[in-house]
Amino acid sequence: MNEVQALMGREHDKLHSVLSDYQKHRGKSAAKQHFREFREGIRKHIIWEEEILYPLYEERNGNRAAGPTVAMRGEHQKILGLVEQLHGLISRDDWHTEQLESALIHLLSAHRDREESTIYPWMDESVSAKERLAAIARLRAIV
């Protein structure tokens, strides 16, 4: 069973698709709505990871100080920084956003590849089904 990998892969796809909806409407008011949805979605996603999934990995791997999640938490900060820069421009109807968007998409893609090739498969293999389902239930309780 690969519950964590499957769930988080679907969530990554969803975030990319909302961002692409935003890009399709760039310059129009619908873009603002899509970007708002993306910004809320990515913030929640990062809370899921930093408060529930990464700690589970770090505890089990005894790898808290030097493991891959340290770098991934740093990437989250960079992702959120780009999202906030974009948010600032879009709020002012400044649509000179393409460079920031490319940087964001590049970073998001590399980041999801790392998560989906390291910690999520590890969780599905090394954490019991009962604990995985409990972690997923805790994610779902965060709104």
Ligand SMILES: [Fe+2]
């Ligand atoms: Fe992440």
Ligand SMILES: [Fe+2]
């Ligand atoms: Fe993620």
